[in-house]
Amino acid sequence: MLDQSQGYVTDDGRKIGGVVMEMKNITLRFGGVEAIKDISFDIREGEIRAIIGPNGAGKSSMLNVISGFYHPQEGEVWYRGRKRPPMKPYQVARQGIARTFQNIALFEGMSVLDNVMTGRLTHMDSNIFRQAIWKGRAEREEVENREKAERIIDFLEIQNIRKTPVSRLPYGLKKRVELARALVSEPSLLLLDEPMAGMNVEEKEDMCRFILDVNDEFGTTIALIEHDMGVVMDLSDRVVVMDYGKKIGDGTPHEVRNNPEVIDAYLGVSHD
């Protein structure tokens, strides 16, 4: 068992810090259906945490609980050592939690740059009158945030499409723009809902590289849902495995891979 207050050191020598977010006995029901049953796990500073499981296991519901779309009937969410009261999604965002969606949720009518700039909203606070005049503080703020946005655009290698309307981009690039929008808010916790869904091998490799780079360069804590086992095993430091709303495994990729329950859930088990 890991020590709660101390971190640990990964195989590749990265130091993982204390607990950032802790889910305690979360139960989420939709009418009579229990989407999540009594699940507890934690996410530590600087780690890449994967949530895996077969379809309908409740992974996305779990992410939606973290980002404030769903409010669990039972259980507590602890963030940075404090119990979090039920919050609206935009309040969660202001606490430094950013996310991407399984099916891309970009602003189709806007350019890539505008999409990324919207990600800086939580850092911009000049009032309506200043913005109407567009001199002084509003302009300065715009430029400062533009610099931050450009840094991320540069980092994710999408400079050449910055003025392109998002609706004209291919799928793989849209995923990358969505990552840029989440990343530009300088989140302390980044949630990625199937960042590699529907991509070919090359695009997956790119995305993996970006996720590792983000973690490495900005020290961002990442929680991700993914179906591609190879990717999950390579990327993540610790893995939570869910099946039918229950947690059936939790540990390093190696531990999880050898967990008989996980093997049953993924490969099926003969009932004779």
Add this chain to the structure above:
Amino acid sequence: MLYREAGDFKTSYVADSQTFPIAFDRWRYYAVLAVAFLVVPFLVNDYWVNAILVPFLIYSIAAIGLNILTGYCGQVSLGTGGFMAVGAYACYKLMTAFPDVNIVIHIILAGGITAAVGTLFGLPSLRIKGFYLAVATLAAQFFLVWLFNKVSWFYNYSASGQINAPERSVFGVAVTGPNVEPWAMYMICLVFCFACAVIARNLTRGTLGRTWMAIRDMDIAAEIIGVNPLKAKLTAFAISSFFVGISGALFFAVYLGAVEVGEAFGIQKSFIVLFMIIIGGLGSIFGSFAGAALLVVLPVFLKLLGVDLLGWPTDIVAHIQLVIVGLLIILFLILEPHGLAQLWRVAKEKLRLWPFPH
């Protein structure tokens, strides 16, 4: 050949995010402003001002207002006429209650009052969307017109139920009332229209504009990156109503001079402004001007062509006008939902490569 951005390099983010990033556009914009402010006032006569220029400027302000709400924030509103009436009656009450205060301040305050009323009627937008919101704003339209008809305090208990603009002047020149010169009418509308357009453009290219567009394009994603949906929608209602209120105040005080609410600010006003932004282009300030220009000039043009030139009866021409406007709306909705502004954008992109398209 003439129109290109080659060699027009930006070295700062300020230069890159200006309204007209291409030098040619920028100079044309200055030229248009110079003509509008320095040349047109000396040339205009009564007919041009009353038939075309002043209605165009006033409708442009209203269209910019509605475009902020519908085009940028995605909230359909059919209450524009009602909000224009709020601006008109607020202006009237202020003018008669404080005769010594400058009319410009009254018009701005009328915009502010309309913004407050608009925000109030915007409250349901958090719960209802699309058609249902349109119907809710339609209720605002009918309620406001009814209110200004029924409560005689609003028209100072006058026997006719009309409101009449008393004479007020700016810098010693009358801009309202019976003795107003055409050029003065034109100038005050132009100044307001210019200021509104600049403010609207600044708001829409900055943080607030991105917040509105985020709500319009995908409200769930907007919320997840930290947009408070209630605040975003209500600011859109407030700013939009502010502009619509100013246009209503100008429409009453400067253009018509005497107003009967049901006639001047009925449901057809709401529709005509909505048509302007659909034809002109949703989510574009330029589109608001283009749509207003088309719908103001079209009836005048048809009247010149049909009645004066070809000698057709007036009612036939009026009906033809309805048919043409309806047809235009259907065509634009099917073929180019982003309106004249998009056609203009495409033309510019083509022109940029012309005459060597490859």
